[in-house]
Amino acid sequence: MKLHEYQSKFLFREFGIPIPNGQVAKTPDEAAAIASQLGVPVVVKAQVHVGGRGKAGGVKLARDAEEARRYAADILGMDIKGLVVQQVLVDPGADIQQEIYLAITNDRGAGSPLIMSSLEGGMDIEELNRSRPDAIIREHIDPILGLNGFQTTHIASAMGLPRAHWRSFGNILRSLYRCYIESDAELAEINPLVITGEGELLAVDGKVIIDDNALFRQPKLAAQRDDSGEPESESLAREAGISYIKLDGQIGCMVNGAGLAMTTMDMTKLYGDADRIGPANFLDIGGGASPEQVAAALRIILSDAKVQCVLINIFGGITRCDEVADGILTAYNEVKPSVPMVIRLQGTNASEGNAIISQAQIPNIISAQTLTQAAQLAVAAVKERA
Amino acid sequence: MKLHEYQSKFLFREFGIPIPNGQVAKTPDEAAAIASQLGVPVVVKAQVHVGGRGKAGGVKLARDAEEARRYAADILGMDIKGLVVQQVLVDPGADIQQEIYLAITNDRGAGSPLIMSSLEGGMDIEELNRSRPDAIIREHIDPILGLNGFQTTHIASAMGLPRAHWRSFGNILRSLYRCYIESDAELAEINPLVITGEGELLAVDGKVIIDDNALFRQPKLAAQRDDSGEPESESLAREAGISYIKLDGQIGCMVNGAGLAMTTMDMTKLYGDADRIGPANFLDIGGGASPEQVAAALRIILSDAKVQCVLINIFGGITRCDEVADGILTAYNEVKPSVPMVIRLQGTNASEGNAIISQAQIPNIISAQTLTQAAQLAVAAVKERA
């Protein structure tokens, strides 16, 4: 779960990391009020869960409250890569002498936390990683022991940080590590961590991503979820406990298992791409889906008006195909989809399941034997309706 | 640093361990007031830093407030093994179905925390350890990883605790471990942990010892130090940063280094024991002692009226014997001891040191070449004065 910049920075502050004393505004008037209260030039920053807001015009420097109001009016409601800006952070402008990159992330390969730090902060870290990987100091942390003091010294020393800042850098790094651990973060990033003209360190921008699987023990963070930028169907799916991601294609997929669900998407694209046909969504109904879940999944898929065909691909392991077939019929009768449904049931009790489907004799339902055939039939069905 | 029973239990409570809701009284009236407030039979318990208070009459069951007042009057001011009782804990009596022993301690040999637990609580654990060691379940804890959940289950299961209590026992053990770690305890012991008639677990008696070397980061615990039972000279020595322990003999020892200080004591006893002569104290002036420290040490030694002779044994390594000699003379002139002083200086600058002493020509000062000779001369000096 991503936190907004302001949520990330307020979280940093709880762990003792110095941040600019800005506030969040939802209207231009609020932005002006914050700016005049701060009494200095401010930065008005769009709060959206997407990168590249600066290039999109979502970050503006305002010299006074009036300008802050004007820029906030510009930015609020702006569409950045499909997300509508609903909040801006109004921060006092910082006197930037040096920009540092500092992040802690899960290193999948090493199976341990990884600190990345660079004096070349402010820029896109992926770009820096490609162009000048040596400019980034990398330090793995023992996940059981945690961050040692000597590691902070090593990082400060190896990145070439001036000695005057070692102590405050060490304190910030320790705080960031505590924040990362105690918040169950996948990523806790400060970019840039600024050395100001007064020689203070200040976290001017921040990004925190929380491990979804740990939200059960992070109720305060879970409550900060902002779904506003997310398609409604995804929110509905999350509430129903279904793993669903909306995409741009025409074939609504319902599959058991994440890997097979991706594969099914891939197959619709493999056979449909020439005709610009592809998957409308990722959807994994999980193991042992009940008729109710199948119905919920079908409703979510069909809530996407672009869907021209539904492809149901079930390989029964724990999941019994006859039960899925029952679920499909129940769901069909509830939802009454107007689009065709290609159904492929394989594995445990597949023949029973296929028999149930064929006995129902619904014209809208097309049976398939293999995944390949199912994908091809779904593509054909979409083409037919075009 | 030892905590009193009541301090230990109040500390347990901070970590969520259930304890009886008693209070501390310094007068019989206070004890009566607490008893009448509790409104049930109470136990009046002497709070002294010494074992065996029960056998000494320091623990009494009172049926009502009047009896509590009477017993408190008996116990307050009582001398238990040389310590005067100045406080009593007035606890409600518990309905005891079963007594459990539960402790966490540093296992020196293994270099890790050790949990000891037994269903045969209430009794002296050292006695149990001798007579029925198998009745104690022992579980080592990885000092970096900490206590794992499965270890609490193992302990509960292996000790034969009825299943109904596993959950609360596990919670108490986890709390006790947190208490042990976060308090830098050498020992955190509940004995007995009681299963009451209502099936609740309750820490009826407790003992916590804090690592002296960790007191710098445990200010709240350090503030609970109770010196009242301690010889004044020991308190003075601690304030002066000198390692000193008062003993019963006649030869006041001043030595550099703990091992040599013990050895010097041992030598006085080796040569004096036949005449009931032995060390008056342990004293380690540490490395590189200044004249001021030597003077302070001498004053502390001489504050013990039993001292008939002072034995100064310095083996100079870092410590320079000439500096110690200067210190001795300074101290001598300040303190003007009436008892003889046997001085043995060896090691770095020993000849210079010995020259300084002999040039001072003080009749009270006796020079020695070896530790053996020094001890023998000191014993002889005491015998002479007898």
Add this chain to the structure above:
Amino acid sequence: MSIFIDRNSLVLVQGITGRQGGFHARLMMAYGTKVVGGVTPGKGGEWFEGVPVFDTMRAAVRTTNADTSLVTVPARFAPDAIMEAADAGVKLIICLTEHIPVADMMKVVTFCQRLGSRLIGPNCPGVMTPGQAKVGIIPAMVAEPGNVGVVSKSGTLTYEVGFAMKNAGIGISTIVGIGGDPVIGTTFVDVLEMFENDPETEKVALLGEIGGSAEIVAADFIKNAMTKPVAAFIAGRSAPPGKRMGHAGAIVDGGEGSADEKIQALEAAGARVANNPEAIPNLLA
């Protein structure tokens, strides 16, 4: 031969009295796996389908001499259960549980490595050596004994491929589901190395997906250390970047972990990569 498990493996099921644990324990027994007991704290002394239930892994291992454990307990308890198995000396621990926080897994994997226990998973379907034993949830019907080793991040995709192989008359030495989580106990390379050294395995099928770089590392290994042919499929070519596709690890992030880069690396390493899982049998023929 086979890797990890065979007909002599002695298996404990942690959480055997639970719904999922009990269900799969029965299926494993039916398949011929030597399930010698189960562990559920607080239920020691009970029996399950003729095998004893213990309170702790230490007691269970002492009594049964089990060398393998299947962890089926919920995510909140699974990290402790895995460590308990390692602490009790179990050499192979297979964890089905999904939704375990990554922070917990980083500790658990480190712990198992230090104790010398092999962890497979979490969030994996387990291991099956067809005709001998299965530990996990892989359905019996998806594979016959044979000489192709299968290693996969995904459950049902593996069944799909196994089933296609079976229909094509191709048998399997061992199926290993390593799981789709970001931090797992056993990687592609670990399993490839074992297949390379396993005399019963002649070819290998590798089923990867987007996210992380395990397939890239595997490609390196295939290039430098493998003599046996490898066929592969990578799921998620059509997945958009920045979105987590079901599995906690299945996300293309910062331009890293895309299907295309993995496919390129595998092809460059000499693996034959299918664009359709049902084409895998052709590549193994």
Add this chain to the structure above:
Amino acid sequence: MSIFIDRNSLVLVQGITGRQGGFHARLMMAYGTKVVGGVTPGKGGEWFEGVPVFDTMRAAVRTTNADTSLVTVPARFAPDAIMEAADAGVKLIICLTEHIPVADMMKVVTFCQRLGSRLIGPNCPGVMTPGQAKVGIIPAMVAEPGNVGVVSKSGTLTYEVGFAMKNAGIGISTIVGIGGDPVIGTTFVDVLEMFENDPETEKVALLGEIGGSAEIVAADFIKNAMTKPVAAFIAGRSAPPGKRMGHAGAIVDGGEGSADEKIQALEAAGARVANNPEAIPNLLA
């Protein structure tokens, strides 16, 4: 030969710019020890008596190839300094610092063991191989080269015994001060084993004290695994129970750790136990 250190040991001093660290670094250099550098965070780039000062142990080891480190920093920083040395790959770490909390040492000792670094101390006077090198604070004057190995919990008591041996014409192969703290990196048994295997050591002097059971364990080792004669002295026969005698570890507690039980165990194991440290040379003659 000798154990732990010799004239070829390359030594770093952690805290070399501190008062204590600098003082002893000079004495070590004067003795002939190859002090190749020092570490003080924030002072990298300075020089100390002709050797470079580094900010970190990693940088120091990379530049100097040091194999040995002496930790002289205050108790609050010493645990991190020891772990830094182990992390940097130093194989022998000697820590003088006293007053380190036991909880910290339990972690540090575990850490060093996992990384394969030998820690001696803390709260110890260090190691001296007479005529070759000393790492720590043992005064040069207390020993001449020879064939008796000395291992001790205590500093000045060791000097006393070394000096008495020197006066009696008995030389020393190596003196090892293991320290008087409850949790230490290297025990009596570790050192006895090394002396037993050291061709230059013919006899051993062991100097113990009250507290703990390390001397009892050593007695077991002497009985079962040592062929070389051992003379011993145990300090603290006159110490009362329940009182900590200066060293954090020197306490007779719950009837355990008394001098008498240690003396009995050592005598039963065949060691010759002196009742006076100045009698040790007679027992070695």
